[in-house]
Amino acid sequence: MPPSDFVVSERVSAVRATVVHHQGGPEQLTFGEWATPAPGPGEVLIDVAAAGVNFHDIDQRIGLFPRDLPYVPGLECSGTVAAVGAGVTGVAVGDLVASLVFGPTGSYAEQVVVSVDSVVPVIDGVSAEQAAAVLLQGLSAHYLTGSCYPVSPGETVLxxxxxxxLGRLLTQVARLRGARVIGTVSTAEKEEVARAAGAHEVIRYTEVDFAAAARELTGGKGVDVIYDGVGHDTIDGDLAALRSRGTIVLYGQTSGPITSIDMRAGKPGSPRLVMPMIPDYIATREELMGRADDLFAWVRDGAITVHIGQKYPLAEASVAHADLEKRASTGKLLLIP
Structure with missing residues (x-):
């Protein structure tokens, strides 16, 4: 095996990847070749085994979070270290790792170069697919329930x-922290999924007013904290479902951006709104490693279950995006090069 400071040649190679050349619908995801450079100092080259699909990828594709075109999307992956740049420590060629991907080339590719500061070793007992499926959302569940609003035993979480x-993972991690969990879903099938994940109560928001139902389930008090990745369609109901001095953690806006909040709609007083971004809660390698250590240990020990809803060939990333946008799946979607 090459030593840990092994460096491949400076030749730029072409790999197969899914590329966005124009902003728009899923059809803008095209499969072709993309140049992958050798890792420089402090960088790692990964042979991608699996890449996670996230709503943020869709938001970038449609232009909600614009970036320079063309680009390869994807924020997370797992795989085997193929080469490392000078000065890299902590991982070596041949290691199974998982990584957050924030560079110009995302994870929808056969290979990706990332900063070693974004790479974490995958422990024994956790597979490559589990690692890819849990990394970004699992880290998010960790900081959402542990830092944005530290959930305490006996509290009620919506x-x-x-x-x-992410909803499944939030449910499981909130239960690990001792909370009572109320989940919202759209169908009877998804209610079964949420209950299997550990939700104590489930509200079908397509059939009842979720805010009124949440207040009824809490004896009129309201919930302590709401984890909301929906945004536009739920924010007014969140205010009505919240207890006095409760907290809304708004971590996504899949139903569209929130352009205004009518505070008069809120029944409780003094609500607190937190709008976290992952770089602020994984600001250092030490913070990343600490959260990842907890996360992978939970997976290995069976404390949380990673549900992979669907796996797609890398060339079918557009199908994966369409399925995610239509809410046609449950659990995590993966692309397999």
Whole structure:
């Protein structure tokens, strides 16, 4: 095996990847070749085994979070270290790792170069697919329930989209922290999924007013905290479902951006709104490693279950995006090069 400071040649190679050349619908995801450079100092080249699909990828594709075109999307992956740049420590060629991907080339590719500061070793007992499926959403569930609003035993948590990939993990982690979890879902099938994830109560928001139902389930008090990745369609109901001095953690806006909040609609007083971004809660390698250590240990020990809803060939990333946008899946979606 090459030493840990092994460096491949400076030759730029072409790999197969899914590329966005124009902003728009899923059809803008095209499969072709993309140049992958050798890793420079402090960088790692990964042979991608699996890449996670996230709503943020869709938001970038449609232009909600614009970036320079063309680009390869994807924020997370797992795979084997193929080469490392000078000065890299902590990982070596041949290691199974998972990584956040914030560079110009995302994870929808056969290979990707990332900063070693974004890479974490995958422990024994956790597979490559599990690692890719849990990394970004699992880290998010960790800081959302541990830092944005530190959930305490006995508190009541409301999780929107509790049958989705992050919703399932939020439900499980909030239960680990001792909370009572109320989930919202759209269908009877998704209610079963949310209950299987550990939700104590489930509200079908397509059939009842979720805010009124949440207040009824809390004896009129309201919930302590709401984890909301939906945004536009739920924010007014969040205010009505919240207890006095409760907290809304708004971590996504899948139903569209919130352009205004009518505070008069809120029944409780003095609500607190937190709008977290992952770089602020994984600001250092030490913070990343600490959260990842907890996360992978939970997976290995069976404390949380990673549900992979669907796996797609890398060339079918457009199908994966369409399915995610239509809410046609539950659990995590993966692309397999």
């Amino acid at each position: 999780v929107h989209a509790a049958a989705g990939g």
